[in-house]
Amino acid sequence: MYSANPHRYDTMVYNHLGNSGLQLSAIGLGLWHNFGSVDPYDNQRAIVRQAFDLGITYFDLANNYGPVPGSAERNFGHILATDLKPYRDEIVVASKAGYEMWDGPYGNWGSRKSIIASANQSLTRLGLDYVDIFYSHRPDPNTDVYETAQALDSLVRQGKALYVGISNYSGAQTAAIIDCFKDMHTPFVIHQPRYNMFNRQIESDLFPVLKREHKAAVGFSSLCQGLLTDKYLNGIPDNSRAAKSTSPFLQPKQVKQTLKTVRALNEVAESRGQTLAEMALAWNLREPELACVLVGASRPEQLLDNVKALNHLDFTADELAEIDNILNDQSAIDWSR
Template identity: 60%
Template structure:
């Protein structure tokens, strides 16, 4: 029987989510990849246990995570049943809906019909009464934003979600939703954007909105789909994601275009006494605006390595300038 590490809260950093009362660990575990029905269940189980033992209390899912879609929630529900029933109140569990999930006109988007049905299905798959955070996974141009907001508010009032978040929304859309949520007094507290040393879109207004509105942020793809690791320092390995022509997230062209920058960033990380991945995670948390970094993993050792980033979160001005110069250099 699993018994959690008694020292799990000693080294983890917990940050307040905006101006809410909730705190998240500085490192959260995402179940986007490697937790589905095609993956080895016992490896998934060991990763969740190892994460919790390291003080990672937040586990992030979505209705369509797998493959097949829904299987990550099913597997996580089984892990909860086997190992975490005594610890449910120490865990933050989130899910999302917004992308395609099932056939027909009601299995995609931001309509009230889809969001309500999807959360109900997610709760059944995980055998939960509620999730701690429920997200609108993406904006839907075909659905009035008021409808999406009212659907999310309903989920809180029904007791199926404690807090509300959004993901992949622009600065303007986030501000509009914030105003609507405030009118309804909905506990809207967090935005989940992609963000990394190479991916800066949230710096074009969104970070300012988050600060001004008292919202938290949790960054996904912090390692740029593996670019900001030692995986591609010497080219593209045969078994890598970039070498798979079917991968929509990381292509050979991405690696070839950035390899010199990655090598220079790696040298800077060495000077800081960190791996490149550790420095990439630390960089996201550097200014206190991002509440948590959402990591992915395929093995326990990767989770342990990412948590080590918390040992050195400080950057001096010279290091920050050097990172900017490396990233902006087109040569």
């Protein structure tokens, strides 16, 4: 029988989501990779236990996470039932809809039918009556934004979600849907964008909107698919994501193009007494609108390293300037995939 670490809340940082009462752990666990039907269940269980023992209370899922799609929710649901059931009120479970999940016209995008059907399926896989946050995973170019907002609002009114969020929306799209949520008095609390040292577009596009509206963000791809770690400092390991030519998320050419930059950033991290990954996570959290950074894990020990970022969140003006100079020298790379 699993018994959680009694000191799990002693050192974790918790941040409010804008002007809402909800707080998230500054580091959250993303279940995009390593939690599917093809991954060892015992390892998944060990990772989740380690996360909660470290005070990580935010667990981020989506309907299509796997592979196969849906299996990450199903596996996490088993872990909830066997290990975390006594702690349900201490954790924040989030899921999303918007990417292709089933065949036909209703298993994708942001229509009312798709979002509500997907949320019902997610709750069944998770074995829950409600999720804490349900997201629109991406904007739908063919559905009026009010319909998507109304669908999310319905989930709250039906008791199937406590709060709602959006992901991958631009600043302008975010402002438009926030107006809808205001009209309906929907508890919209969070945006989930891609954000890391190599992906900074939202600093001038999205963050000003969130600041103006007193909303928060939780960043994904916080370590840029592992580039912002020590994994690729000496080349591409055979067992790495970049070594898999079929990976759509990190290509060998991207590793080679960023190697000089990554090594320079690593020198700054060493001068701060941190690993590159620790510094990269701390750097993300310097943004006041970013309440939480998502990390992935293929083994529990990685989380022990990740939370060390919270020991040194402060940066001097000189350090930030040096990091900016290093990043400004980086040639343009296409991170769209």
